[in-house]
Amino acid sequence: MKIARVDAIQPETPGSPPDWRTQLGQIIVRVQTDDGLTGWGVGGGGRACIHVAETVLRDLLVGADPSDVEGLHAAMFDHTSFYGRKGLVIMAISGVDLALWDIRGKRLNRHVAQLLNPEVEFGRGIPTYCTVFDDDEAETAFTAGHVAIKLHVERFGDDPDVSAIVSLVSRTRERLGPTAQIMVDAFARWTLQTSLEVADAIAPFQIEWLEEPMLPDRLGDYRELAKQSPIKIAGGEHEYTAGGFRELIDLGVHHILQPDINWCGGMTTLVEVYRLAKDAGLQVCPHRGSEPFSIAAIASIDPTPLAESPRRWFRCLTGMPDDRGVGTQLQPGIGFGVDVSEQVKIAFENHAD
Numbered sequence: 001m002k003i004a005r006v007d008a009i010q011p012e013t014p015g016s017p018p019d020w021r022t023q024l025g026q027i028i029v030r031v032q033t034d035d036g037l038t039g040w041g042v043g044g045g046g047r048a049c050i051h052v053a054e055t056v057l058r059d060l061l062v063g064a065d066p067s068d069v070e071g072l073h074a075a076m077f078d079h080t081s082f083y084g085r086k087g088l089v090i091m092a093i094s095g096v097d098l099a100l101w102d103i104r105g106k107r108l109n110r111h112v113a114q115l116l117n118p119e120v121e122f123g124r125g126i127p128t129y130c131t132v133f134d135d136d137e138a139e140t141a142f143t144a145g146h147v148a149i150k151l152h153v154e155r156f157g158d159d160p161d162v163s164a165i166v167s168l169v170s171r172t173r174e175r176l177g178p179t180a181q182i183m184v185d186a187f188a189r190w191t192l193q194t195s196l197e198v199a200d201a202i203a204p205f206q207i208e209w210l211e212e213p214m215l216p217d218r219l220g221d222y223r224e225l226a227k228q229s230p231i232k233i234a235g236g237e238h239e240y241t242a243g244g245f246r247e248l249i250d251l252g253v254h255h256i257l258q259p260d261i262n263w264c265g266g267m268t269t270l271v272e273v274y275r276l277a278k279d280a281g282l283q284v285c286p287h288r289g290s291e292p293f294s295i296a297a298i299a300s301i302d303p304t305p306l307a308e309s310p311r312r313w314f315r316c317l318t319g320m321p322d323d324r325g326v327g328t329q330l331q332p333g334i335g336f337g338v339d340v341s342e343q344v345k346i347a348f349e350n351h352a353d
């Protein structure tokens with residue numbers, strides 16, 4: 001059994017944010033073997049990562065044995081180290097790695113979650129939290145019955161009126177009651193001083209965590225914040241590779257790690273991050289965890305499962321959860337249990353080598 005073909009497309013994603021998340025949007029990677037198996041993975045990085053997947057990664061992978069997923073993951077990282085290591089190239093590797101895990105599951109006629117933990121239970125309830133970007137989305141989440149909500153506050157800007165954030169958090173706490181989980185995500189807009197000011201001001205409302213308040217590489221500032229903040233600090237959706245997460249753990253900058261399986265290096269990296277976090281006594285809460293790839297790890301190896309709502313604009317896979325749903329569960333299936341939409345199949349048919 002050998003890898004016969006590696007290709008990728010960027011699907012249409014109406015409604016995706018009009019920034020890098022569209023320009024360098026999610027790609028679907030297809031890996032095919034010479035004995036007829038097809039693995040699907042999702043990576044990031046748009047056309048840039050399609051190019052990476054279909055040149056340097058394809059050259060490395062075609063003819064290789066797909067069953068050595070971890071070995072191929074290491075080989076892809078080494079092969080791209082001169083220009084990779086973090087960012088776009090790892091987003092491309094993530095998509096390929098997931099497609100290889102999908103093939104591994106299909107070859108063994110098992111769900112990937114069963115490969116990670118043979119005792120995993122399909123259909124067991126997994127709590128979710130709903131990420132909301134504005135008041136309308138919050139209202140929809142309240143109405144649906146969500147009792148864990150993450151408020152995005154980047155709409156208040158780089159130099160926010162702290163009282164406006166306090167008012168939003170206070171209204172949300174009042175609406176949801178004392179036992180609900182409320183998180184706050186600043187999407188890397190603030191300085192250390194602003195982050196501390198906001199953390200102090202919202203702490204009385206029992207906030208579960210403050211997420212990524214500063215740019216991801218401001219590790220010195222994060223260290224200070226983690227020491228001084230009265231609220232737990234979460235981050236890591238823009239970190240790459242197990243080595244990157246090891247550095248975050250060693251520096252003690254986050255209480256909760258949020259790897260994104262489609263960006264950080266795929267399932268091979270996510271499994272390693274879980275292992276590192278366990279050794280360090282830290283919680284892992286994967287970015288947009290209720291989507292079909294992360295959920296396999298959350299359901300099978302996560303000691304404190306909590307899955308973030310999926311991206312509303314990413315609808316080109318079957319097996320995507322209903323974004324209005326409260327709670328989720330792992331659905332039975334083989335591989336990751338996903339297929340691609342007809343539109344994606346046509347895009348691959350029309351896709352030139």
Ligand SMILES: [Mg+2]
Nearest residue numbers: 185211212237
């Ligand atoms: Mg975030």
